[in-house]
Amino acid sequence: MEFELARQVLEAQPFSALLDARLASFGDGIAVLEVPVNDRLRQQFGLIHGGVLAYLADNSLTYAAALGLGPNVLTSGFSIDYVSAGRDGAVVRSTAELVHSSRRKATTRCRIEMVDNEGTVKLCAVAQGTVLATEPAS
Structure with missing residues (x-):
């Protein structure tokens, strides 16, 4: 799958558009998604809501898997x-990598980090997932 097609797929997802998600990098076994921080993403203590981090894990893990399986994929599960x-x-920012891919299934993992305006990075979460092809990869 090419970067441009991957970007178009992300833009076609209404929930991704709601979060202003963008595909920052896609290729060589790595997919990077980013969501700009704003107060709508926070929970009652001012922290970024865990659901936003889970969204980034789900989508970035699936994008990394698409590098091995092709564009027609669905998340089977992740932790x-x-x-x-x-x-x-x-x-x-979530940086996901393709760990292993067969014809119909891929294993991926990611790091989810906060990045400030100076470029300082803070790890917030890690995830691993399984993604399935919805049709055989060509």
């Missing part, structure tokens, strides 16, 4: 560990 609270930052 996420929240390792530190995300409060200060300009962007929440």
Whole structure:
């Protein structure tokens, strides 16, 4: 799958558009998605809501899998560990990598980080997932 097609797929997802998600990088076994931080993404303590981090895990894991399986994929499941609270930052970024791919199934993992305006990075969560092809890869 090419970067342009991947970007178009992301833009066609209404929920991704709601979060202003963007595809920052896509290729060589790595997919990077970013969501700009704004107050609508926070929970009652001012932290980035865990659902935003889970969204980034789900989508970035699936995009990384598409690098091996092609564009017609769906998340089968993933686990996420929240390792530190995300409060200060300009962007929440998820960097996912394709760990293994067969003809119909891929295993992927990602790091979700807060990045501030100076480029300082803080790890917030890690996740691993399984993604299935909805049709055989060509």
